Amino acid sequence: MTQVGAVRRRGAAEVAGWVAALAPALVAVAVVASTSSWLLYRDGDSVVVALMADSLRRGDPQDWALSPVLFLPETAVYAGLSLFGFGTAATLTLNAVVNLLAVYGGIRLVAGRRRAGAVRGAVFAFAAFVGLILLEGPAGMPGLHLALLTATTTYYSATVVATLVVAGLVRRLLDGAPVRRVLAGIVVVAAVSTLTNPLFVVWCVLPVVGVVGILLYGRRLAPRTASSVAGAVLIGAAIGYLARAPFAGNIVAAGGQYLRPDQADAALAHVAGAIGGTIGRWDGVLWSVAVLALLVACGVVGMRAWRRRDAAVAAVCAIAVAAPVAATLLVVVAGTDADRYLQPWVFLPILVLAVAPPPVSVPRAVGVATAGALALAGVVAVPLAAAAAGRGDADLACVTRWVEQSGRTGAGQFWTVRAPKLALADPSQLVQVDHTLRPYDWLVNRGERRGPVTFLVEGAADAPYELPAGLSPLAATPVACGRYTILDFGSRVLPLGDPRN
Structure with a gap:
């Protein structure tokens, strides 16, 4: 009876976590839909997934000219949601909510199982991510807008979630989860993600391999475990890359065309200008302080985990630091002004709150009031998002x-x-x-x-x-x-x- 009761309590905690994540997700989508409607509904890039899904639904001949990103998971999700018949704008709005909940799911995987505070930590981390979305303001304002891109169907939401999932699977394996099952999951996620977006290699594959190598060198991982993790993510990426061959005729811009190191100075100048635009706003200052604080916290928590030989937490924190650095190097090597490549700066440092949630003890009345306020905010956000989606464009x-x-x-x-x-x-x-x-x-x-x-x-x-x-x-x-x-x-x-x- 005790074991059954424990299972029920864990199940209730998981449901409570998803409900707690839903309210801020609805608020974030309502804000993005109201203040950045052009980005969500009419931006030239943002509509590609809807165009693809609608074309498939009509049975049109398919001969798409695509970038290296194939948008396969994004198109599948949008196509599935479109079956509800809500219309394009409403479906894109619903898709934004699904994207954010998928982010919570990835964070929850990282937080671990059967650990006190795991759900609480996942909710805290997700709340921090939503906070960054709200602090970024409308997409047309000066500065960096990285977190809100996850609400779109185009700007790599599937790759964001996949990176979180792989980080979570690595953490679960190092925590003692069934090895074969976890390694198989890593291979599948890495294969699908590399197939649809090679950027996954920079955001996830290289950081994971590098972090595993450091843990092996520091004797925090056994050679067999390190080689298994690195091998799984590399094999998955290789399978995904080879699976891109049938789509060669659709990819009209090869990855090599994006590498322009001769434009590195211009890329650095653009990043500097974007940072300047961010800290030129009061909310941008708070955003910048939050991102830096989370990154520093990753370093501190990671070093503490290293000293106590907690390879699982050390790995998560190290990935959360390494991936943003790798993404920044990519921007420089690519000589690009595409801020979207820098998204690891916002969705990975928040993981420190998932693996090391701050101890919070609040009176029951305060907890109930907070839950009620969240529920009310979520309820209010629904008609606001619906109004934004239904707003006519004369x-x-x-x-x-x-x-x-x-x-x-x-x-x-x-x-x-x-x-x-x-x-x-x-x-x-x-x-x-x-x-x-x-x-x-x-x-x-x-x-x-x-x-x-x-x-x-x-x-x-x-x-x-x-x-x-x-x-x-x-x-x-x-x-x-x-x-x-x-x-x-x-x-x-x-x-x-x-x-x-």
Whole structure:
């Protein structure tokens, strides 16, 4: 009876943990949906998963031009959620909640089993992650916005969760979990994650191998255990990389094209500017202090675990420090201004709260009041998120209505045409082109039929079109749709050049 009671108590604690995570997840999504709706619903990159899932649902010919990221888990999750029939914006909102709960699940795995405070530590760590989302503010503000990217379907949410899961599996193995089962889990997660996003190698594989090597050198791990962990993650990554071969025709930008060490100075200048923009805001200062404090705590807790020969906690803390450093080195070597590669800075240092939760003793009344406040916040967040998802976009509706009523095919540049393509019942009515009218094969289905182009959709930020000789925008009839302008050339066909990516 005692054992049954203990199982029930553990089950109740797990349910309570998930419920406690749901409320802040709903609050975070409501805030992101309300303040960064463009990023969540209409950003040129953010809509790719919805475009892919909708194309599969319609049974369109599939010939996608993709970056090295294949978005396989993200597309599967979105496609599954779309079966509820809520519509695109609502499905993206629900997907954001699922993403954040998946982050909690990864954190909970890291926190360990049958350990006092494991659920509490996982909830604390997840609350810290949500806190970072709220402190980042709207995506359009200056500074770094790394945590809120996890709410999108595009910016590597699956890779974030996979990295947490592998860290958790490593911790479980070092804590004495069944070796074969855990190693098999590491291989599967590493294989799927490398298949869909090679960035996983930098965020997870290399840090895990490096940390295991350090623990082996410091005699904190037995050679057999160290070789098993390193071998599992490396074998999984190798399987995933080889499994990318069938998708070679879809990957139009090879990984090597992203390595531009000659642009390292520009990348460092961009990072410095982003940090400057972050600490130039009061909430950015709090965000920066929190991230640094968590990173320092990882170092302190990790060293204490090292001294008492607790390899499991030492490994988690070391990964939480090594991965952000590896991600930063990648940014420098890649010579890029893509802040999204720096996400390990926000989702890994929080793990110190999961493996070493601060001792908190509060009166029962305070605990009940806190739980009630969380529940109330979650309940209030639902209609706010629903309102943000249901908020109409008159400009977008104007474009899609005109295009559908025309029955013709038009074209537009990447950042302008993506949201209208997603909103159309037949996305092939809009061809994605560059400013010279060459089809721009980037995150788009090349299998779409392309009719004769007789109009252009342009936005204020588009590069000026360079039309063929004898054609001028002045010859078109402009149709104003807010931030969009449709240039209707009537029966005149605009010739398209050779595709490019």
